[in-house]
Amino acid sequence: MRPISIVHQDPCLTVFKHCSKDTVVICMGSPASCPLCDGELKDWMFSFRQIFAPWKTSESCPCTIVIRPTNGRFLQDYTGVEDLHIGIADSDGQVLHYDDNGIKRDTFWPECLPVWSQPDADLLTYGSGSIPDTQRCRWNNTLTLHTLSWRIDNHAYNEQVRNCFDFALGFVRALITETEPFGNKEMFTSEVILPKIQRLLRFLELYKKVCSTARSWIIQDTKDM
Template identity: 30%
Template sequence: MAEGGIVRVRHCGAAIFCRRAPARCPACGSPLRGAGLPAAPVRLPGPFRHGHRQPRALLLRPAAGTFLGGYDGRSDLHVGVSSSQGVVYNYDEEGVHRAETGWEQCISIPLVQPDMFGLLQQWDKLLEEFSAGEDWLPHRYDEHDHNCYTYALAFVNSVLTAQGKQQMSKSEFTERFVIPRTKQASRYLTLHQELTAKDFYIVPLPDGENQG
């Protein structure tokens, strides 16, 4: 099933999720055409991006498999940083990899704003020089304390330092940038998994949202 192929309709005080907009409400059987704006089908945007088409971004993907290919929400995620050309720099027990494939379905967190002209030009040089440092040799890898996430955050902080900005702790960066994206992805994955097994997934709306 293609990513982005989830539709939401509101009717009978519920949000109804499906793959294709139904002609009738699966809860009450009444026609949805002409039922008002809340009943109009809305296609939900998928939270996953082709990482090699996301320049200068922090990327997260399952360490094994893909998000839409059976990810259980608990397995480890692998983290990388993309160059201006979509090459994904990532660190593991073998050292730093410069991947041109394998990151086709990711959570993407942009790291550079369009008006940061100097950083846009210097990004690849900074990323390559940082990745060549001794800290990221294979023997320095530690699954818990010196890993792919440590590598990505250390690079982000090196850029902040070069700009004269304050570094971020792991907890601050995770709370501000990572958790909002992973929560969005988790909600989408729940819907995707429900609709793998059934045609409709119906969620009651809070009283304030009961429309249609």
């Protein structure tokens, strides 16, 4: 097998088929030959895809609800059981979040997973360039009022009933006033957050499998992809 050249600095996997219809090769970078048969990949561009890490900087996913590990980072420290912290990215990617010290505003989160945006804007797919000014203004204005109401309320932080999750979900409810989008935290978790986390964990599983091999590639059945 010819050497693999890394073409993307962020965590990224290349998935392609070549000489077997029932298996795919998963590797990092762009291989010049198939690791199974050592054949030259002349037409590999027609049968490959890249899987990028699902986390982003908050600056690249404005006007979204975002989560991150409470401690550490996704790639190095997250296995699916560690605590997560949730925040609200404004139109500039600054993140407002709540903990036992009150409401905080961070200039940005360097690594976070966007989990929710306004239903009428596919911001998680198309990014900040697709956000109309009216939606940016509505998001920011609602966030300002929601933050103010929490500060006026001035109840103490409580791990069960007044935490970062309650702060974020309260904002979602304030933003979508025409309907009750999520009845409780369990519904928001199961319908919104868990599918994103499952996708993230799947990426981490594949990425770590590839990294753990000396050859930097693995074989996977197509039915498992």
